[in-house]
Every structure is written in C-alpha cells, then in structure tokens.
Amino acid sequence: MNSISEAVLITGASHRLGLAIALKSIELGFHAIIHHRTERDELREVLENNSELRSQITTIPYELTQSPEALVDKAYSLPFNLTGLVNSASIFTPGNLTDYNHFERVLNINALVPSRLAAQFYNKGGNGWVINITDAICNKPSVHYQNYRISKVLLELLTKQQAMLFAPKIRVNAIAPGAMIPGEAEDSEYFKALESQVPMKKTGDIKSFLDTYSYLIGTPYINGQILRVDGGWSVAP
Numbered sequence: 420m421n422s423i424s425e426a427v428l429i430t431g432a433s434h435r436l437g438l439a440i441a442l443k444s445i446e447l448g449f450h451a452i453i454h455h456r457t458e459r460d461e462l463r464e465v466l467e468n469n470s471e472l473r474s475q476i477t478t479i480p481y482e483l484t485q486s487p488e489a490l491v492d493k494a495y496s497l498p499f500n501l502t503g504l505v506n507s508a509s510i511f512t513p514g515n516l517t518d519y520n521h522f523e524r525v526l527n528i529n530a531l532v533p534s535r536l537a538a539q540f541y542n543k544g545g546n547g548w549v550i551n552i553t554d555a556i557c558n559k560p561s562v563h564y565q566n567y568r569i570s571k572v573l574l575e576l577l578t579k580q581q582a583m584l585f586a587p588k589i590r591v592n593a594i595a596p597g598a599m600i601p602g603e604a605e606d607s608e609y610f611k612a613l614e615s616q617v618p619m620k621k622t623g624d625i626k627s628f629l630d631t632y633s634y635l636i637g638t639p640y641i642n643g644q645i646l647r648v649d650g651g652w653s654v655a656p
C-alpha cells in the first residue's frame with residue numbers, strides 16, 4: 420500500500436540556512452517543498468548533481484510580496500501531506516526608524532508574511548507544526564539593523580500568540596540562531612571577530628541549529644517556545 424509522503428514547506432530555501440533546513444528535512448524523512456524567489460547556485464547544484472535528492476524536492480518560485488496565502492495553496496495542491504512550515508525567508512539589510520519605507524518592507528517579509536503563511540496552513544485544516552526562524556540577539560536594542568531586529572521581535576511574539584491560537588492542531592515554535600553564516604553584505608573578518616563576543620567562542624555552528632530543528636519536530640509537547648542557538652551570545656553583556 421502506498422502512503423502519501425509528509426512534506427515540509429520551507430521559505431527562502433534556495434541557499435544558505437534555508438537550503439540546509441530543506442536537506443535536513445529530507446534526512447528526517449520528509450519531502451522538501453523549497454520555496455524561493457531567485458534560484459540560487461547552491462540549489463541548482465543540489466538538483467543537478469544528485470538525482471536521488473531531486474526526487475525528494477519540489478521547488479516553488481514565488482515573490483512573497485504577492486499574496487502569501489497563495490504559496491500555501493500551491494503547496495497544498497501537491498500530492499503530499501503538508502505537515503510542516505518553516506519560515507526562513509527574510510530581509511537582512513541595515514535600516515533604522517528614520518526610514519519607514521524600509522521598516523514596512525522588512526516588517527512585512529520578516530513578520531507579517533510568516534504569520535500569514537502559518538494562518539493559511541491552519542485555516543486550510545492543517546495538522547502539524549510551524550517553525551519560525553528569528554534571530555538570537557533581536558531583543559537587544561540597537562540602531563544597527565534596527566528595523567530587522569524589531570521585525571524579528573514581532574515574529575517571536577507572533578510565534579507565541581499563534582501557538583495558543585492554533586493548538587492543538589498546529590504547534591508553533593521558533594529557532595533564534597546566533598551568528599551562523601555571514602550576511603551577503605557582511606565581511607567575513609567582521610563575522611570572525613564576533614567570536615570574541617560569544618561565550619562559547621564560536622560562530623557558524625550550523626549542526627547545532629539543525630539538531631535543534633530536528634528536536635523541535637520530534638518533541639510534540641513543545642509549543643510556543645523560542646530556542647536560542649547562539650553559544651550564549653544573547654545572554655552575554
């Protein structure tokens with residue numbers, strides 16, 4: 420008897436952490452529905468060089484400033500049982516509260532869109548889990564990437580509120596990573612220098628990030644939590 424595969428929709432998963440989450444999902448036995456805007460080389464290489472993985476991936480190109488709900492509808496139209504949603508797509512650009520056009524764009528993609536995707540998953544009768552990707556140090560007030568930080572704080576609040584609203588059908592949790600991969604506009608020297616600020620004296624521990632993802636999926640009594648995976652960076656003075 421053929422059973423329908425369980426699938427996870429991961430946003431912004433054409434490269435970097437999003438793609439790593441997609442590949443981990445496959446390792447955990449899910450079909451990966453990879454949402455992307457741009458098809459990046461990292462994804463192209465995976466699809467071109469590994470036929471086994473290719474059969475476990477479906478890609479959906481989509482611009483998230485359009486109706487986010489339509490992305491969930493597209494995922495639902497596939498012949499899988501959608502059980503997970505990972506909100507990883509995000510805008511990470513500098514900007515502070517002197518620039519409200521930037522603030523609106525960042526708030527939309529980093530907080531409103533993820534919560535609308537989760538709501539559509541719930542409204543369609545979904546059963547499973549949502550994991551939002553926030554940021555370990557978003558709660559530290561700073562003018563550096565201020566709008567980005569505020570958007571991630573809001574996403575953490577939405578995580579807790581939706582966890583209450585959607586239970587017991589859907590669990591909503593978040594992972595708040597510390598410095599994992601330098602931003603595209605950041606230089607690697609700056610990133611390396613961050614190590615001295617992290618109590619565990621290390622950046623880039625993607626394995627811990629992915630282990631946390633796997634732990635959250637496999638632990639059904641955890642709901643409404645934000646797990647910081649940052650080597651203690653967020654508690655350092």
Ligand SMILES: NC(=O)c1ccc[n+]([C@@H]2O[C@H](COP(=O)([O-])OP(=O)(O)OC[C@H]3O[C@@H](n4cnc5c(N)ncnc54)[C@H](OP(=O)(O)O)[C@@H]3O)[C@@H](O)[C@H]2O)c1
Nearest residue numbers: 431435436456457482483507508509552554596598599600
């Ligand atoms: N990297 C780190 O060390 C780190 C640290 C803390 C938190 N995080 C969080 O972890 C997550 C993944 O980080 P990352 O650095 O791997 O991501 P990233 O390189 O910033 O990629 C984010 C993805 O989001 C997509 N995206 C942005 N706006 C979009 C839109 N309007 N429509 C569709 N897609 C859109 C981008 O698409 P395009 O490819 O088309 O630009 C991009 O591929 C993010 O939520 C980030 O905030 C990362």
